[in-house]
Amino acid sequence: QARHLFNYNIVLIGFMGAGKTTISDYLSTCFAMEVVEMDQVISDREGMSISDIFEVYGEEHFRNAETNLLKEMQSKRNVVISCGGGTPMRDVNVQEMKKNGRVVLLTAKPETILERVKDSHDRPLIENNKSVEFIEELMLKRREKYVAAADIIIETDGKSELEICEELVNSL
Numbered sequence: 001q002a003r004h005l006f007n008y009n010i011v012l013i014g015f016m017g018a019g020k021t022t023i024s025d026y027l028s029t030c031f032a033m034e035v036v037e038m039d040q041v042i043s044d045r046e047g048m049s050i051s052d053i054f055e056v057y058g059e060e061h062f063r064n065a066e067t068n069l070l071k072e073m074q075s076k077r078n079v080v081i082s083c084g085g086g087t088p089m090r091d092v093n094v095q096e097m098k099k100n101g102r103v104v105l106l107t108a109k110p111e112t113i114l115e116r117v118k119d120s121h122d123r124p125l126i127e128n129n130k131s132v133e134f135i136e137e138l139m140l141k142r143r144e145k146y147v148a149a150a151d152i153i154i155e156t157d158g159k160s161e162l163e164i165c166e167e168l169v170n171s172l
């Protein structure tokens with residue numbers, strides 16, 4: 001029987017480009033934890049990119065897939081769950097995360113986010129809106145839900161991956 005370091009999951013939430021994927025990879029390397037990258041799992045299962053899922057089936061379909069995946073995660077432990085930026089917008093999703101997860105919110109300034117997402121091409125919500133103004137506005141709309149969902153908040157601006165992971169692990 002494998003021994004688990006954590007008897008709960010670490011759930012990373014935050015805006016697109018806040019560092020969820022990067023930090024989950026880092027945690028996985030440091031602690032040999034399984035990672036569930038929600039966007040990746042959904043995209044693999046549907047056999048198409050996130051942008052195509054949005055275009056072909058609509059956002060609601062994608063959001064339902066997120067909810068279903070989180071429900072599946074309930075039986076898991078010691079997994080890093082890297083959510084999509086919009087996952088905490090549904091209250092039911094937050095309830096699911098909190099059942100067995102410590103929810104960690106990664107934050108960054110809109111300028112930092114823009115810098116990190118400007119060359120990415122599978123983020124339909126931001127694809128034609130890559131500006132600080134758009135990011136700031138969407139962030140404002142989401143902030144309350146993000147903060148309410150979070151057990152731990154970590155600001156990532158100007159910090160290395162190591163520093164962010166140290167801060168995260170120290171606050172678990």
Ligand code: S3P
Binds near residue numbers: 014015017039050087
């Ligand atoms: C979304 C964020 C994306 C992805 C989808 C919708 C959002 O995930 O789930 O494009 O609503 O903010 P990342 O935060 O990993 O980019």
